[in-house]
Amino acid sequence: MLMFNKWLTGLDRTRKVAFGRISAFLGVSEINQNTWDDLEALLVQADLGIETSTDVIRALKQVVVENGLTRSEELSQVLKQELLNRLLPIPEPVLPDQKPLVILMVGVNGSGKTTTAAKLGKQFANQGKKVLLAAADTYRAAAVDQLQVWGERLNLPVVAGQPGGDPGAVAFDAIQSAAARGFDYVIVDTAGRLHTRYNLMEELKKVYRVSGKALSGAPHAVWLVLDATTGQNALQQAKAFKEAVQVTGIILSKLDSSARGGMAFAIQKTLGLPILYAGLGEKPEDLEHFDREAFVNGIFHN
Amino acid sequence: MFDNLSGRFNEIFQQLRRRGKLSEADVDAVLREVRLALLEADVHYSVVKSFVTRVRERAVGHEVSKALNPAQQVIKIVHEELINTLGEPDRLNLSGPKPRVVMMVGLQGAGKTTATAKLAKILRSQGERVLLVAADPYRPAAVKQLQTLGQQIGVDVYTREGVKPPDLAAQAFDMAQKSGVSAMVIDTAGRSQLDDALMQELQAIARRVPVNETLLTVDSMIGQEALHIAEGFRDSVKLTGLVLTKMDGDSRGGAAISIRSVTGVPIKYLGTGEGLDALESFDPRRLASRILGMGDMIGLIERA
Ligand SMILES: Nc1nc2c(ncn2[C@@H]2O[C@H](COP(=O)(O)OP(=O)(O)OP(=O)(O)O)[C@@H](O)[C@H]2O)c(=O)[nH]1
Ligand SMILES: Nc1nc2c(ncn2[C@@H]2O[C@H](COP(=O)(O)OP(=O)(O)OP(=O)(O)O)[C@@H](O)[C@H]2O)c(=O)[nH]1
Ligand SMILES: [Mg+2]
Ligand SMILES: [Mg+2]
Numbered sequence: 264m265l266m267f268n269k270w271l272t273g274l275d276r277t278r279k280v281a282f283g284r285i286s287a288f289l290g291v292s293e294i295n296q297n298t299w300d301d302l303e304a305l306l307v308q309a310d311l312g313i314e315t316s317t318d319v320i321r322a323l324k325q326v327v328v329e330n331g332l333t334r335s336e337e338l339s340q341v342l343k344q345e346l347l348n349r350l351l352p353i354p355e356p357v358l359p360d361q362k363p364l365v366i367l368m369v370g371v372n373g374s375g376k377t378t379t380a381a382k383l384g385k386q387f388a389n390q391g392k393k394v395l396l397a398a399a400d401t402y403r404a405a406a407v408d409q410l411q412v413w414g415e416r417l418n419l420p421v422v423a424g425q426p427g428g429d430p431g432a433v434a435f436d437a438i439q440s441a442a443a444r445g446f447d448y449v450i451v452d453t454a455g456r457l458h459t460r461y462n463l464m465e466e467l468k469k470v471y472r473v474s475g476k477a478l479s480g481a482p483h484a485v486w487l488v489l490d491a492t493t494g495q496n497a498l499q500q501a502k503a504f505k506e507a508v509q510v511t512g513i514i515l516s517k518l519d520s521s522a523r524g525g526m527a528f529a530i531q532k533t534l535g536l537p538i539l540y541a542g543l544g545e546k547p548e549d550l551e552h553f554d555r556e557a558f559v560n561g562i563f564h565n
Numbered sequence: 566m567f568d569n570l571s572g573r574f575n576e577i578f579q580q581l582r583r584r585g586k587l588s589e590a591d592v593d594a595v596l597r598e599v600r601l602a603l604l605e606a607d608v609h610y611s612v613v614k615s616f617v618t619r620v621r622e623r624a625v626g627h628e629v630s631k632a633l634n635p636a637q638q639v640i641k642i643v644h645e646e647l648i649n650t651l652g653e654p655d656r657l658n659l660s661g662p663k664p665r666v667v668m669m670v671g672l673q674g675a676g677k678t679t680a681t682a683k684l685a686k687i688l689r690s691q692g693e694r695v696l697l698v699a700a701d702p703y704r705p706a707a708v709k710q711l712q713t714l715g716q717q718i719g720v721d722v723y724t725r726e727g728v729k730p731p732d733l734a735a736q737a738f739d740m741a742q743k744s745g746v747s748a749m750v751i752d753t754a755g756r757s758q759l760d761d762a763l764m765q766e767l768q769a770i771a772r773r774v775p776v777n778e779t780l781l782t783v784d785s786m787i788g789q790e791a792l793h794i795a796e797g798f799r800d801s802v803k804l805t806g807l808v809l810t811k812m813d814g815d816s817r818g819g820a821a822i823s824i825r826s827v828t829g830v831p832i833k834y835l836g837t838g839e840g841l842d843a844l845e846s847f848d849p850r851r852l853a854s855r856i857l858g859m860g861d862m863i864g865l866i867e868r869a
Binding site for chain 2: 304307308309310312313371372373374375402403404405406408409411412413416457458459460490492493494495496497499500517519520521522523525526545
């Protein structure tokens with residue numbers, strides 16, 4: 264409950280502007296064409312995309328006919344349920360039982376991979392696990408330093424390579440040393456890359472393969488960090504990363520921003536990938552299990 | 566998606582073979598598709614709405630040129646309107662007493678620090694004496710990141726540990742003035758437009774040093790929220806330009822239209838890669854085609 268509230272408070276200050284309107288129009292009027300138009304505006308503005316928005320509205324219209332609803336007030340519950348139904352529950356368990364368990368963090372530039380790697384490290388450490396961070400972004404300026412600062416702050420060891428070095432080698436070394444030293448988790452931070460860059464995606468595939476050589480079955484999880492402010496491009500990103508490195512779950516970062524992250528719906532529908540965590544700030548504790556209820560409520564809260 | 570659109574238009578072409586003036590039906594049929602294309606490009610819902618209304622007014626009753634069919638004619642008008650909205654690429658305003666100050670602002674991870682270094686490189690190649698100012702004390706290793714980039718391009722970076730960004734900017738400005746620096750680029754921390762404390766920090770910087778340019782740096786993959794973000798920054802600081810980053814991907818970059826039409830702030834640069842040479846001026850025609858997502862068709866229309 265605490266988590267849920269924290270999430271909502273975070274969203275609260277941001278939602279007033281765009282979503283004050285929904286309760287206004289859903290609360291009072293009769294259902295008419297304006298209701299549908301307003302609803303479309305609302306959903307599209309939350310980045311659900313026109314296709315998903317149209318689809319949701321089509322489903323709602325059907326419910327309205329079937330149940331003989333007339334007041335738009337009654338729509339609000341149905342709408343909420345309709346959106347909830349379109350989000351997968353987080354799979355139980357999220358992670359297989361392996362030791363060490365290797366998680367590969369992937370995503371486009373600046374999406375929040377490094378910060379999320381640190382946040383995850385903290386969560387696992389709080390559960391009493393031994394966590395090793397691997398700084399396999401040898402490309403971006405001071406990317407290694409960034410993870411090392413997190414490691415120091417959170418008291419987590421970091422395996423790092425040389426700037427310009429081979430990211431696969433960093434992952435390999437980290438996994439092997441984690442296995443030798445009895446670690447529970449290895450979180451491998453990789454460089455940001457646009458999904459359209461062939462060479463960089465090949466490099467990522469190599470990191471994936473090399474991980475498997477260091478430890479059979481690794482990486483056990485590949486998490487795509489998606490910036491919640493991303494629009495329609497998010498689906499292309501998710502598709503490309505899934506194809507390249509078998510993404511197993513999504514982390515939606517920066518959900519504390521004013522954006523609603525509506526692309527999550529299309530990604531779930533098209534790719535069937537669960538959304539596992541929500542990033543809700545820049546501090547290490549600002550990561551929570553994805554909560555469908557809070558996410559959908561966030562869309563309507565005013 | 567691109568093929569898809571061309572396909573949809575070809576269908577419309579089949580239906581619209583007549584000549585003469587554009588009828589309401591001609592125009593509406595095409596504008597329905599244009600609306601979808603713009604929404605798929607992340608242009609803001611309300612911006613699309615007013616844009617489509619504007620084009621409709623202009624297009625209905627318009628004479629169809631000999632070389633084009635009615636659908637192509639409407640697209641031509643749409644394309645022209647998009648180009649007009651995007652405006653011409655604007656140069657950096659570096660007038661007034663030295664050092665001239667450029668401040669980079671924007672959301673977390675948008676590409677500010679990278680753009681700061683890229684800009685420094687361009688300025689130096691134009692003969693400026695450049696100083697970079699590392700005014701992000703929050704993100705882990707943000708200062709180190711700028712220092713590393715500064716080293717790569719051979720430009721000095723001003724840093725002071727434990728000094729607040731407004732004080733830091735003022736100190737850097739003093740030093741720059743004394744040492745004959747002609748242009749100073751301030752890299753600020755990523756922030757939400759709703760974060761009052763951090764927005765006030767930007768205002769404080771602008772009070773302490775005379776800022777020539779405040780460039781809002783926006784990730785081109787951004788969705789509908791771009792409009793509110795730009796409004797939020799504009800309401801706090803005097804934005805003078807827009808930098809659209811990560812244009813080397815396959816995002817359509819519709820945010821450019823939203824931001825430009827709501828704030829009127831000119832687009833100054835496009836970021837087109839992680840390398841420090843990848844900062845370009847933009848071509849409104851090409852950007853308009855990209856946003857509309859119908860490159861082939863525009864080519865066809867332009868050759869007609
Ligand atoms: N508000 C907010 N900011 C976040 C969140 N997650 C990350 N950030 C910020 O986003 C920026 C980029 O985060 P990074 O973790 O460096 O992103 P990255 O994906 O590792 O970036 P590259 O390695 O350069 O591709 C930083 O300023 C982070 O503090 C979040 O959940 N909320
Ligand atoms: N492909 C591509 N990557 C870019 C571009 N501009 C920046 N990046 C990358 O995007 C990521 C974030 O860039 P930064 O410059 O650190 O972003 P920032 O706005 O300073 O981030 P914060 O300081 O955390 O708010 C890095 O991985 C950059 O290399 C671009 O035009 N194209
Ligand atoms: Mg990183
Ligand atoms: Mg930065």
